Amino acid sequence: MPAQDAIDEAWGRLPPAGRTVETAGRYTSARMERIIQIVIAVGALVVGGQAFVASWEVYHAGVAHGVLHAVMFVAVVAMALLCVVGRGVRVAAATLAIVYPVALLAWPAVMGAVPPDPQTQPWIFYLVNFATLAAMLAFPLAWQYVWAVSMSVLYAAVRLAWGGFEAPYWVGIGYDVSFALIQGGVFVTVGWVLRSLAGGVDEARSQAVAAYARATSADAGEQERVAVAALMHDSVLAALIAAERAQSPRQRQLAVSMAREALTRLANAESDDREGSDExxxxxxxxxxxxxxxxxxxxxxxxxxxxxxxxxxxxxxxxxxxxxxxxxxxxxxxxxxxxxxxxxxxxxxxxxxxxxxxxxxxxxxxxxxxxxxxxxxxxxxxxxxxxxxxxxxxxxxxxxxxxxxxxxxxxxxx
CATH class of the missing domain: 3.30.565.10 (Histidine kinase-like ATPase, C-terminal domain)
Known part of the structure; x- marks a missing residue:
């Protein structure tokens, strides 16, 4: 079997790594991506559930709030489910990453004129890092850090503006935003490290496979050289030597037979099935x-x-x-x-x-x-x-x- 066919067959025996797998060289990266997706899905359901319970305290805020509430939680649940399924993850994640800042900006308008207590955490705060996690699944690394910082800063700006930048809001909001910034930075950094490690493993595997292919090719070439040398001696050189040394009719008959055999084997040397059946x-x-x-x-x-x-x-x-x-x-x-x-x-x-x-x-x-x-x-x-x-x-x-x-x-x- 040619070296490339052997390598393709070996890669083909690897278990599927989810819908994100495009080539065998991304096997570990694809597996790591699936792990990250599953972890984010579990977190979305757990923390999102907490946010949903907290949101019932303001269920009477009006129709506009109900629409905003539904859009946010539908986006969260959709991303979590698609992360589990492994399909459409980037689309769902990008949607949530964009919907959250829009909802955050609209939040004061749909809640009414009275700002919430500065010591309480509104339900929308529970989702501030969900935009960062969604960015981790949808955007490049630089934009992930942008989202980790900007979502927290945007949340602080909206709450402070809504509260008239009064002193009681600064302490509570400062604590919340500091926590969100640290948490979002950790999420993005851990994801980057895990993906980098997986990429390094894939690169090492690719190099190992390439080295193996070169070694296999060299070994196949050496075996072919030995086989050709044996064929040349068995058929061609042996026939020439026999013809040179032929003295008697029997020896000449032997030389003719060996020459005929040599011509037959040389004619069949390039046949694809020259090895014959292994039955x-x-x-x-x-x-x-x-x-x-x-x-x-x-x-x-x-x-x-x-x-x-x-x-x-x-x-x-x-x-x-x-x-x-x-x-x-x-x-x-x-x-x-x-x-x-x-x-x-x-x-x-x-x-x-x-x-x-x-x-x-x-x-x-x-x-x-x-x-x-x-x-x-x-x-x-x-x-x-x-x-x-x-x-x-x-x-x-x-x-x-x-x-x-x-x-x-x-x-x-x-």
């Missing part, structure tokens, strides 16, 4: 595939099969089976090229819950440790291929011949 296959299928591959190389081999009673059980994943067959084919080709297929024998048996394939010959043998690093016939086409499939390759070679054992136990399926 499990049986050990019998592997034995038959090795026989067919050897026949294509011009080497008729009858693969012996151990009587395990479940030779037809489909237990080996398709990708593993193809890796085993290709590695075994390379081992057969090595036996033909370097040992002239002397005593060539291939067997397939059960290994754990998987498979074991052995390719042996009675040729002069080879020192595996002395093979140069740029010779990929054993290193890439056998060892690396089996390791990539979660299996293992072992080669024992001496004066009496060479034995290549390819095993996949089923404990590390890919």
């Amino acid at each position: 499990p296959v049986s050990r019998a299928w592997i034995a038959g595939a090795v026989e067919r591959s050897a026949a294509e190389l011009g080497v008729p081999v009858v693969v012996s099969r151990a009587d395990g009673g479940d030779d037809d059980a489909e237990v080996v994943p398709g990708r593993v089976a193809r890796a085993v067959v290709l590695a075994a084919t390379q081992a057969v080709a090595n036996a033909v090229q370097h040992a002239d297929a002397a005593g060539l024998a291939v067997s397939v048996s059960r290994e754990g819950e998987g498979v074991r394939v052995e390719v042996s010959d009675t040729g002069p043998g080879v020192d595996v440790a002395a093979i140069p690093a740029d010779r990929l016939g054993i290193r890439a086409s056998i060892f690396a291929r089996m390791a990539a499939a979660g299996g293992e390759a072992r080669i024992a070679s001496g004066a009496r011949g060479t034995r290549v054992a390819l095993t996949w136990t089923g404990e590390n399926p890919v």
Whole structure:
């Protein structure tokens, strides 16, 4: 799977973060925004309820007061409910933030000519910081601080003007406004800190994902390089070497078969489904595939099969089976090229819950440790291929011949 597809799939498994989520990169920020909305909704219902109870003391103030009263509390309840739902929050919050100063300015007119007692807190004071909280949900940070200060100052100005700026009003109103200013500043600052922390987490996650994508891309490129190198050796170089060394009709037939195989594999190298299906296959299928591959190389081999009673059980994943067959084919080709297929024998048996394939010959043998690093016939086409499939390759070679054992136990399926 390409790196970007893997990353997209991983992000797609994250739980939805509410209606405000636009991209996976804002996951923590969106979660934090939902938390802030829920907290504000709870506060709106609790403190708004207190204001509503206090407002009943002046329910008889007249029709104009009733309209103002209804507009304010409908705006508060609408914002609280939409915060819970997670839809239309910014619109509702902006509406409340604008409605409150308008209602505050109209409040003296709808209440009548007699100002309230300077020592009492009218119901509209309970909502002074609701405009600030609404601004937190609707406006940028600078405007949030503007609202936190201006709403308190506006409330003080309205009450003092209504009370004729008389001395008794200054003390009570000064206390109320100081409390409102501190509370509003704390609300805005805490919200800014929480959002900044969430944004930092999202930024760190984005950087980590980008680093992972680069590492995955580099690893995919390296795996592709190894795969291409193995393909080049298995098919192209092996065919060229066989053609160069061909002396007898049998060797020339082998070179022709290897060249045909090389052309086929190169033609299919860019196919999207070149890996084939990963549906499990049986050990019998592997034995038959090795026989067919050897026949294509011009080497008729009858693969012996151990009587395990479940030779037809489909237990080996398709990708593993193809890796085993290709590695075994390379081992057969090595036996033909370097040992002239002397005593060539291939067997397939059960290994754990998987498979074991052995390719042996009675040729002069080879020192595996002395093979140069740029010779990929054993290193890439056998060892690396089996390791990539979660299996293992072992080669024992001496004066009496060479034995290549390819095993996949089923404990590390890919």
